[in-house]
Amino acid sequence: MKLRTALLAATMGVxxxxxxxxxxxxxxxxxxxxxxxxxxxxxxxxxxxxPNSEVSFDGGWAIIGRIGYGFGRLAPWLGARVELEGNYRDNSVDEIRLNRVRQTGVGGNQRTYGVMVNAIADLDPGLGFLYPYVGGGVGWAWTNWDGVRWGGAQRVDDTDNNFAFQGIAGLSVPIDAVPGLAINAEYRFFGTLQNEFAVRNTPGVNRVEADNYNHTFLIGLRYAFGVTPPPPPAPAPAPAAAPAPARTYLVFFDFDSAALTDRAREIIAEAAANAPRVQATRIEVTGHTDTVGTAAYNQALSLRRANAVAAELERRGIPRSQMVITGRGFTQPLVPTGPNVREPQNRRVEIVLR
Structure with a gap:
């Protein structure tokens, strides 16, 4: 217990x-x-x-709302989610050229609104505070040319709808003070198939066809429901008057591993040698993990670690019948952290001689 307290104080200090x-x-x-x-x-x-005709637009604005569902971690470095998105973009016409000739009296707006289904992969580079993600989506969009004109007269006031597609790249920064809340910054390439609009008051022209490709830079908030802060560490139990204090040994592991290191074998050998000296009648072997991954995965990993230590104790002469072997997953961290933190002090097996 004294060793555990010293390790906790040292770790929290640095x-x-x-x-x-x-x-x-x-x-x-x-x-x-x-x-x-x-x-x-x-x-x-x-x-x-x-031929050689084009429309140029001023920079405009966009707004996107979404609702989605995340599937947690598929691997220690990868998560996945799907979402339904509604979007709106608005840009003013800047210039129209027909046959390379710049037109006068230009005006109007292009407005695009749509519904998309997106698939997104969340990546964990191990920084603990910054999470990139990439994805893509497909859906349907309506593009409206509102009062688009040249030569001083309104020429196009029409809406077309078409298949839409997009690519997404972003960064997420969680807000630790509000569990589940994160700031997101994104870039999106959004496009539709070619749209066709009716033209009025133009001799010889009654239809115009136009592409619609957008580069969108966004910032906003995402809130995940059901995220709770980690529980506070349990208070230390009152010291028992008797019997003599138990001897405790800590065996540490590499990330996502149950393999014993050379240093781990030295510690286990010391515990096995001291068991007869303190007249231990029961040896508790308890495995633990950090908070990366799901509860089920970490429960299994903690038990594998405990069994690896128990096998080494048995090889050094301790009967398995004398051991109590358990796995605690990430429910009893040595160093309290939030979820998904690679804390080396929490990847351990505790050997207690009683």
């Missing part, structure tokens, strides 16, 4: 508290807003063709 977050496990919602750029758009006109 390791800063970092915000951390497990990849989303369960329902979440999010809202983002930002800056939208529409690529210069090549246009085609019918029935009279006007």
């Amino acid at each position: 390791v800063p508290a970092l915000a951390s977050a497990q990849p989303v496990d369960g329902l979440y919602i999010g809202l983002m807003g930002g800056y939208n750029i529409v690529q210069d758009t090549d246009i085609g006109t019918r029935p009279t063709a006007n």
Whole structure:
């Protein structure tokens, strides 16, 4: 017990508290807003063709709301989620060129709104405070040219709908003070199939075809439901007057491993040698893990670690019938942390001679 207390005090004195977050496990919602750029758009006109024609847009704005579901960790470094998204983008027309000739009296807006289904992979580089993610989506979008005109007269006021697609790259920073809340920053490439609009008041032209490709830069918040802060450490039990204090040994492990290191074998050998000297009648072998991964995975890993230590004790002459072998997963950390923290002091097996 004295060794455990000393290790805890030393670790908490040198390791800063970092915000951390497990990849989303369960329902979440999010809202983002930002800056939208529409690529210069090549246009085609019918029935009279006007080659080398394009529309340029000013920078505009975008807003995106979403609801999704996360599947937690699929691997120590990977999580996955799916989401349903509603989006809106608005940009003003800056310039129209027909047959390379810049038109006068230009105005109007392009507005795009749609519904997308996205699949996203969350990555964990082991930093403890920054989580990149990538993904993509497909859906349906409506593109409206509202009052798009040249030559001083309104020419296009129409809406078309089409298949939409997008690529997503972002960074998530959890807010440790509010479990489940994270700040997200994203880039999205969003596009639709070619749209076709009706044209009015233009002799020889009654239809215009236009691409719609967007570069969108966003920032916002995501909130995952059901995330609770880690429980406070249990108070230390009152010291017993008798019998004599138990002898405790700590055996540490590498990340996601149950293999014994050379140093671990030395500690186990010391425990085995001292068991007869303290007249131990029971030897408790208890495995623990850090908080990376699911509860079920860590429970199994902690038991594998305990069995590895028990096998080494048995090899050194301690009968297995004298041992109590258990796994505690990440429920009893030596160093209290948030979820998904690679804390070396918590990857351990405790040997207690009683």
